[in-house]
Amino acid sequence: MQADSALARELRHHYLFCALTDAQQQRLLASATERRLAAGAPLFAHGDAAEQFFLLRSGCVKLYRISPAGDEKIMRLIRPAQTFAESILFMDAPRYPVCAEAIEPAELLAFDRESFLGILQESFATCRAVMAQMTRRIQAHWDEIETLALQNSRYRVVHYLLGLLPAEARGRFTVTLPTRKVVIAAHVAVTPETLSRTLRSLSEESLIEVAGDEVTILDVEKLRRHMH
Amino acid sequence: MQADSALARELRHHYLFCALTDAQQQRLLASATERRLAAGAPLFAHGDAAEQFFLLRSGCVKLYRISPAGDEKIMRLIRPAQTFAESILFMDAPRYPVCAEAIEPAELLAFDRESFLGILQESFATCRAVMAQMTRRIQAHWDEIETLALQNSRYRVVHYLLGLLPAEARGRFTVTLPTRKVVIAAHVAVTPETLSRTLRSLSEESLIEVAGDEVTILDVEKLRRHMH
DNA sequence: CGCCCGCCTTGACGGCCGTCAAGCCTCAGT
DNA sequence: ACTGAGGCTTGACGGCCGTCAAGGCGGGCG
Numbered sequence: 001m002q003a004d005s006a007l008a009r010e011l012r013h014h015y016l017f018c019a020l021t022d023a024q025q026q027r028l029l030a031s032a033t034e035r036r037l038a039a040g041a042p043l044f045a046h047g048d049a050a051e052q053f054f055l056l057r058s059g060c061v062k063l064y065r066i067s068p069a070g071d072e073k074i075m076r077l078i079r080p081a082q083t084f085a086e087s088i089l090f091m092d093a094p095r096y097p098v099c100a101e102a103i104e105p106a107e108l109l110a111f112d113r114e115s116f117l118g119i120l121q122e123s124f125a126t127c128r129a130v131m132a133q134m135t136r137r138i139q140a141h142w143d144e145i146e147t148l149a150l151q152n153s154r155y156r157v158v159h160y161l162l163g164l165l166p167a168e169a170r171g172r173f174t175v176t177l178p179t180r181k182v183v184i185a186a187h188v189a190v191t192p193e194t195l196s197r198t199l200r201s202l203s204e205e206s207l208i209e210v211a212g213d214e215v216t217i218l219d220v221e222k223l224r225r226h227m228h
Numbered sequence: 229m230q231a232d233s234a235l236a237r238e239l240r241h242h243y244l245f246c247a248l249t250d251a252q253q254q255r256l257l258a259s260a261t262e263r264r265l266a267a268g269a270p271l272f273a274h275g276d277a278a279e280q281f282f283l284l285r286s287g288c289v290k291l292y293r294i295s296p297a298g299d300e301k302i303m304r305l306i307r308p309a310q311t312f313a314e315s316i317l318f319m320d321a322p323r324y325p326v327c328a329e330a331i332e333p334a335e336l337l338a339f340d341r342e343s344f345l346g347i348l349q350e351s352f353a354t355c356r357a358v359m360a361q362m363t364r365r366i367q368a369h370w371d372e373i374e375t376l377a378l379q380n381s382r383y384r385v386v387h388y389l390l391g392l393l394p395a396e397a398r399g400r401f402t403v404t405l406p407t408r409k410v411v412i413a414a415h416v417a418v419t420p421e422t423l424s425r426t427l428r429s430l431s432e433e434s435l436i437e438v439a440g441d442e443v444t445i446l447d448v449e450k451l452r453r454h455m456h
Numbered sequence: 457c458g459c460c461c462g463c464c465t466t467g468a469c470g471g472c473c474g475t476c477a478a479g480c481c482t483c484a485g486t
Numbered sequence: 487a488c489t490g491a492g493g494c495t496t497g498a499c500g501g502c503c504g505t506c507a508a509g510g511c512g513g514g515c516g
Contacts, residue, residue, distance in 0.1 A: 067378035
């Protein structure tokens with residue numbers, strides 16, 4: 001891929017790449033390739049041999065698994081400026097641990113595993129940034145495991161709604177659901193029917209109001225308390 | 229802590245520490261402390277400020293969280309020669325993400341965060357070993373999230389039993405449950421009653437035989453197929 | 457030996473939530 | 487405007503599994 005100054009500036013602002021020298025960034029970009037995906041197009045499948053990890057520049061990608069029974073669980077929704085599949089960097093026999101598919105038209109940058117490992121070796125700061133990123137993912141996993149194991153579906157839906165809010169949100173607050181409800185349902189591990197019923201039940205208790213993909217939380221603190 | 233040649237040899241065989249030079253290992257041990265815990269003694273709590281990570285030398289430690297409703301989910305059971313809580317190394321404001329408590333009398337080695345970070349900076353090989361370890365944990369988390377989200381309790385119990393087997397197990401095979409059944413139940417996110425009923429139901433279908441804490445899988449391949 | 461206590465099992469019951477099926481709403485295309 | 491398709495909602499029903507309560511079993515201790 002050709003070095004491109006807009007792209008170079010973009011990388012400078014990403015915590016994974018901001019510690020790189022100009023020369024390292026050049027090498028990284030030289031080994032990177034651009035990918036475009038239509039909505040619904042697969043990127044990789046669970047078990048595929050893995051030589052690249054990715055930075056999403058626009059659109060939306062879902063990471064998911066399919067159960068033996070055929071149900072889909074969305075493990076993570078990727079948003080622009082997020083990287084994913086970094087964990088294949090350190091596997092002995094690198095294979096993607098999930099499936100990935102665009103759910104909106106997407107532009108990606110694909111980084112070469114070997115090239116990036118070479119750069120890591122020269123840059124402890126970048127090494128540490130990667131580890132910090134992996135630590136954040138591990139944290140998020142603990143939270144998700146706890147939520148799945150210990151809480152009912154109502155709790156998980158509320159948890160998801162609260163996660164859409166900025167940290168400083170107070171009082172009345174309206175959010176727009178980021179995707180179709182069937183996708184959100186797969187993300188919080190319930191059926192679309194149960195999601196629908198849960199939102200209705202929250203409305204009837206005057207905790208939220210739903211209008212299409214606009215959800216108004218009538219009292220953020222009250223909803224937060226509602227989960228304890 | 230005094231350098232101790234038996235301990236030094238032990239570290240040499242641990243993948244996290246085997247890439248260290250003698251001098252680095254000396255420094256590491258100088259900053260490490262020994263801990264002994266009685267059964268039931270807490271080591272740290274979810275949210276505590278974190279300056280150490282640990283290597284278990286003997287006994288058994290559980291990592292767990294308590295839900296708002298008071299239920300306990302065991303996130304991981306630590307066995308001798310395993311390290312845990314490495315992820316606090318890379319946090320900005322390091323706090324333990326779970327509670328830890330000995331469930332059998334335990335001997336531990338506690339490593340100092342700052343000292344180990346200093347050593348990492350000098351040893352890319354160790355850096356990479358840490359990252360590989362974190363990658364394995366992330367992998368295990370994906371698996372656990374999938375299992376919790378997509379499978380019923382019967383599946384999770386069978387999954388757990390199969391996880392006790394060596395990879396090459398075939399045909400008839402007997403395993404000893406590693407701890408009390410109430411602990412195992414919390415680990416697979418069911419109640420002790422449900423665990424008991426599930427084991428009984430598997431027995432009635434002639435898939436396993438249960439005698440106290442000895443479980444005989446009558447046909448390993450058949451049980452594996454049973455989950456697909 | 458007898459008692460108690462912890463651990464496990466068993467049974468009864470009920471609620472959560474998944475499944476199936478039908479119906480509604482919106483929107484694009486003719 | 488009509489039609490059809492896709493997404494969402496609603497209702498009926500049933501099974502899984504958690505809760506509560508009682509009872510069995512074994513080990514430690516007086």
